[in-house]
Amino acid sequence: MPEYHERLWPTPWIYIASLLLIPASILVLAPVSLPAGIATGVILYLASMGALTLTAPTIEVRAGRFRAGRAEIAVEQLGEAVAADETAARIERGTGLDARAFLVIRGWVRPVVRVPILDPADPAPYWLVSSRRPKELAAAINGSRRPGSEERSV
Secondary structure (H helix, E strand, C coil): CCCEEEECCCCHHHHHHHHHHHHHHHHHHCCCCHHHHHHHHHHHHHHHHHHHHHCCCEEEEECCEEEECCEEEEHHHECCCEEECHHHHHHHHCCCCCCCCEEECCCCCCCEEEEEECCCCCCCCEEEEECCCHHHHHHHHHHHHCCCHHHHCC
């Protein structure tokens, strides 16, 4: 059975751009207290980067289950996963997005994978999941759905 594991860590430019929290805090708090502005800026930066790092979702296909963030579903309930890069991904996240879709997308990861849900009781028609390796994720989901895939992996 194909397995896949990925963590959607923030990209380095997010850490660099967020450094602007420090001078912004200094600018706001300097009339009151320069040390308070510096301390507040550093604390805000560390807190925001810690939050982004700790809440980075995991995308995983393992043991007949597909997990995206905190949600999990059996691969038997999934349709054919389709990877979308560049223009197709922009459309999937924008004008082509169904409001009922379950989303695990991050702005710093542009490619997405669309995974249809076959369960008629599920209110979400599909899951849209960010992935840095969308073709590998789609192949892992599609390979896990095939009957007898458990026997082939032995």
